[in-house]
Amino acid sequence: MIATHPLAMGDGTRLATDVLLPGDAPGPHPAVLIRTPYDRRAQHAELCGWAARGFAAVVQDVRGRHGSEGRWEPYRDEASDGAATLRFLRSQPWCDGRIVAVGGSYAAHCALATAVDPGATDRPDAVIAAVPxxxxxxxxxxxxxxxxxxxxAGWWAAHGDRPDSDPDALSRALAIDPGLLDHLPVATLPARLGRDLPSWPGLWDPEGPGPLLRHAGGATVPLLAVGGTRDPFADDTHRLWRAWGGPARLLTGPWGHGLTAEPGTExxxxxxxALGEAYARFARAALAGRLTAPSRGALALGGSEVWFRADERTEARVWRFGARAGLRPLRGTDFVADPARPVRSDSLDVPDSGTPDRCxxxxxxxxxPLDLLGTAEARLATVADAAPADWIVRVVALTPDGRADPLALGAVRRTDPPGTVAEFTVPLGRPARRLPAGTRLRMEIAGHHFPAHVRQPHTGEDPVAATRLLASHRTVQLAGSALLLHTGRARAIDPVQEICR
Known part of the structure; x- marks a missing residue:
């Protein structure tokens, strides 16, 4: 039976906290803590799964959300409120003192904050952070x-500066005004949504890395970082895993932000x-001290049935621009990056007439067949007539049956003097894909990727505050430009076994 406790924080604010104990053993038990802004009641099925596996399962609404008192200020109080909750759990007779902090997306931030905050007065014994x-x-x-x-825009419209959630807020607004995100400046979006979002302007102030990555190297507890190659935070999941100071395990599949509930076509x-069972096995291994090596990982190879180790040996394969066996330019290498007519992030169609909007x-x-096992990057030599200039690189697999399938994406902002040749690298993540024979790689180099990203105005203004848009002429030089992919032969492993040793 799930019991609800109004748990008081240091300042007296009470947070709604649900507890479910295993029903077949007197305890005490190791505990699992989930702190979420997405309504603790939506996590009750997960509580049941943990309790069925012998854990005391606890879920809490974060400050100012759903059943909890206080003011909701995203990211502000999670380390201190998490530490207070850990102290409460350790004081309970049903808890044996060992606690695993678990969460996905924002809830993963809550779990991580308790483990890496330098001023934390209590820490969990292990962390499971999914799509953090x-x-x-x-x-x-x-x-x-x-x-x-x-x-x-979608997240803040649904959750920002309010005690509850409205998941369809942005889609409803777009149905009324399909050009909602086109309006300038971006900073005034809340007015167009018809909502008071006082935290929206400050969202764009900090430039990374934030405190979690800065302090991850000092973490000593075991971590399981879970991600998907189609998740917007895939690179952050890898960065967290690489930076972690304690034993770190990585589990990455061909999934979106919803993980196995959101599989890619590959x-x-x-x-x-069965992620629940994988998490439980990792938690037992972590709490028992069985995780010895500092860093291990298991990745799924999309387009195959294979899982392979994160440290699999690879070799670099380079496709040079203009080379016979490399990347052949179509319609030249000059284009116009016009923010009034930006390259769309929600379409893989490419124009076959008119002024080119991309290389x-x-x-x-x-x-x-080719197995992509490691990181990917584009090495570019370019010229732009404006600064700053954004450069977006998208790699698409053109399958033998005629489909266009997204493979890799990277975005950088450059401030090189206008008219000068700039040489730089665009990281493209870790595709982890088996490409069948007959596949062609299509590479797009553009100045925009809208609406996924704010449009660069080319006026020198802050893109979030800009009210004017100018077109920018761009050139990609063939000499010195290339696509680099790491390839190899994947050796099959058991992913759950890999993350638990």
């Missing part, structure tokens, strides 16, 4: 600059992991 929203800096911007618009039956390149068909 690391903090304002990471969720608002790409690591190399461009602001994330669509995802942040997902196969072997990627339908478009394609490879010959692959003569044999």
């Amino acid at each position: 929203a690391l903090g304002p800096a990471e969720t608002a911007r790409e690591p190399l600059g461009p602001e994330r618009l669509f995802g942040r 997902a196969r039956p072997g990627h339908r992991l 478009l390149l394609v490879t010959p068909p692959l003569p044999r």
